[in-house]
Amino acid sequence: xxxxxxxxxxxxxxxxxxxxxxxxxxxxxxxxxxxxxxxxxxxxxxxxxxxxxxxxxxxxxxxxxxxxxxxxxxxxxxxxxxxxxxxxxxxxxxxxxxxxxxxxxxxxxxxxxxxxxxxxxxx
Amino acid sequence: xxxxxxxxxxxxxxxxxxxxxxxxxxxxxxxxxxxxxxxxxxxxxxxxxxxxxxxxxxxxxxxxxxxxxxxxxxxxxxxxxxxxxxxxxxxxxxxxxxxxxxxxxxxxxxxxxxxxxxxxxxxxxxxxxxxxxxxxxxxxxxxxxxx
Numbered sequence: 001x002x003x004x005x006x007x008x009x010x011x012x013x014x015x016x017x018x019x020x021x022x023x024x025x026x027x028x029x030x031x032x033x034x035x036x037x038x039x040x041x042x043x044x045x046x047x048x049x050x051x052x053x054x055x056x057x058x059x060x061x062x063x064x065x066x067x068x069x070x071x072x073x074x075x076x077x078x079x080x081x082x083x084x085x086x087x088x089x090x091x092x093x094x095x096x097x098x099x100x101x102x103x104x105x106x107x108x109x110x111x112x113x114x115x116x117x118x119x120x121x122x123x
Numbered sequence: 124x125x126x127x128x129x130x131x132x133x134x135x136x137x138x139x140x141x142x143x144x145x146x147x148x149x150x151x152x153x154x155x156x157x158x159x160x161x162x163x164x165x166x167x168x169x170x171x172x173x174x175x176x177x178x179x180x181x182x183x184x185x186x187x188x189x190x191x192x193x194x195x196x197x198x199x200x201x202x203x204x205x206x207x208x209x210x211x212x213x214x215x216x217x218x219x220x221x222x223x224x225x226x227x228x229x230x231x232x233x234x235x236x237x238x239x240x241x242x243x244x245x246x247x248x249x250x251x252x253x254x255x256x257x258x259x260x261x262x263x264x265x266x267x268x269x270x
Contacts, residue, residue: 032223032242035245092246093246
């Protein structure tokens with residue numbers, strides 16, 4: 001019986017341990033606290049977590065700054081970004097959400113920032 | 124025999140708890156039936172059976188709005204309980220997973236203005252929607268705290 005119980009508990013414990021190893025993460029309910037126009041300081045304060053890294057990128061003559069986070073979706077973590085223009089939060093989401101939003105400059109700047117993130121991740 | 128009795132007790136308790144639940148969440152089919160041009164009467168009919176968790180009337184950008192807060196059913200998860208009598212058996216109960224969902228109408232005609240999760244509306248590309256969200260969220264929080 002104890003062996004069965006141990007087996008039942010092994011999977012959730014392993015999942016918890018793996019999630020714990022993934023580093024600082026944000027969770028979906030935290031996103032409701034974000035509003036367009038927040039300064040970076042305000043957004044970080046509302047999330048209660050600083051970004052893992054920040055990446056500047058320009059497109060169409062506009063300068064953006066992308067804060068990189070990991071979003072815990074309950075199973076694993078995904079790349080999640082907050083985008084600022086002149087220190088004002090303009091958009092936040094998964095990469096796919098950035099691709100769907102109508103600001104083409106923002107989408108292009110994200111492509112540049114993602115390239116930089118990929119380059120930084122290489123050993 | 125004892126095992127099946129214990130299982131029955133847990134299943135019955137779960138069924139009772141579900142029956143007593145007072146909040147009826149919105150279903151995807153309901154929000155799928157909404158469109159910008161949906162007449163106010165149809166909006167009411169579509170949302171009719173879902174429970175309004177909180178509602179508030181606000182004035183933003185010099186226009187009055189009615190914001191209603193629902194729970195949207197986004198999925199289910201299984202919760203496990205161990206019942207030992209004295210042999211232990213796992214009992215699985217399906218629990219609904221919901222998200223905050225808001226429907227905003229322009230008053231007094233109650234024309235549909237916006238609908239979505241708090242996150243979706245806060246970052247909406249239409250500034251007529253995203254700009255009113257800080258006050259909508261603050262007022263809904265106040266409304267939820269009222270007894």
